[in-house]
Amino acid sequence: MARLISIVIGAAFVFVLAIALFGTAKTAITEPAAESAEHVFHLHPENIGLPSAGLFGKFDRQQVQRGFAVYKEVCAACHSLKYVAFRDLTKIGYTDAEVKAIANQWVIEQPSVNPDTGEATTRKNLPSDHFPSPFANEVAARAANNNALPPDLSLITKAREDGPNYVHALITGYRNQPAELLKEFPGAKTPPGLHYNPYFANLNIAMPPPLTADGQVTYSDGTKATKDQMARDVSAFLTWTAEPNLEARHAAGLAAVIFLVIFVFLTWGAYQNVWRGVEH
Template identity: 85%
Template sequence: MVRLISLLVGAGFVFVLALALFFTAKDAIQNPAPHTAEHAFHQHPENIHLSSAGFFGKFDREQVQRGFQVYKEVCAACHSLKYVAFRDLQKIGYSEAEVKAIANQWVIEQPSVNPETGEVATRKNLPSDHFPSPFANEVAARAANNNALPPDLSLMTKAREDGSNYVHALLMGYRDQPAELLREFPDAKTPDGLHYNPYFANLNIAMPPPITSDGQVTYTDGTKATKDQMARDVAAFLTWTAEPNLEARHAAGVAAIIFLLIFVYLTWGAYQNVWRNVKH
């Protein structure tokens, strides 16, 4: 009796799933998704082949340092990096003295309170501090950016699909709207105050092009700062901020696979040894 009930319950469950699948497919056929400008003209980023990509990927520390320089001189005016501390920069090759100097010289200081008067004040950054926000609060951020809120960049490459490639493509993707788009979708003209970018989800982004010309940043290592190079470098830096332990994770994965291979070999050897005298 119990077995019969179990079979009936299982059959009912399968029937409900099949019914749901049928009606979902029917609705998709009868009411297909509308053809929109976003679907027709949105582009997917190309692979920029960062050294950190792939199973054995490792950070190119010189490139990550250049990316930090781009963030510092271009992006930091609008975008925060609240999950990264100044002292974390030692992981990409900066010395302790250099980190102290970067923190001390950072344009935005830490909010503080005067212990004697209770008045709001500021103080110099310490290596243990996280990167401060360029704005006092969300209202100030929106007021300075045409009511758009600049997102924090700490985890951006993990928050977006194909994140590293997306960052590079977005920075390089600003252009005029194609005439074909306006012919096919006359109502899709980019509104005033926004900028056309086919790599952004709805094609129109509030952020003006941050990287506007070659040589916008002068790299300390002498690398030629083309627009493409700067976009690649800051993408590498934001890949590191989103996953600073990537190399350790890759190393642990390799070690785990090697261990499993050795374990399988020893298990096979033990099996052969135990059953070697047993005739089949």
């Protein structure tokens, strides 16, 4: 009897779920949700073809160094790089002496404590230090940025879909709000203090355009610093900060594939040798 009751209860539960699923599907078909401005006018980034992309991608260290220059001159005023140490820059071609000079001359110093008075103070950066945050805490960061919190950029190309392409598109994507958007969605006007950018999730971003003119950064290798070039270079640099071991990972993957191919042929050869002349 108890078994029969449990079967009836289970069947009733399945029946209710089926009715709910049918009702949801019917509503979705007959009364589709209205499209939002974000859905209609949001754009997807184009592939910028960084050398690090693809199965055999490698970093162009000269480009990554140029990207570091863009970060240093443009992005570091608001965005932290807390998972990267100054000494990591040796992996992109800087010498130990250059890294020491970069750390020592970095505008933002490391927080410290005066051993004599116990009061808070600062000290020069060392190569072993991580890049210091431009703000003392989250409250200070929001106060300086219209209550928006600038994200840390260490892993930004891994945290965003289509990371490097997204970073490039976002930096270069600022524009005036199209008249078609306001005509179709009158209530979607960009609020004061925000900036229209179709590559941002909700179309309006608190960060003002970081690259405002060609030549904003001077490249030591003589490359012409157009806005597009600077955006590409900083995207390459942030790809490196997110995946500093990308080249080693690609090499290990290639070695594994080659090993598996050789192993398959050896196994096939052993099979042919063992079962040669044996009738099945």
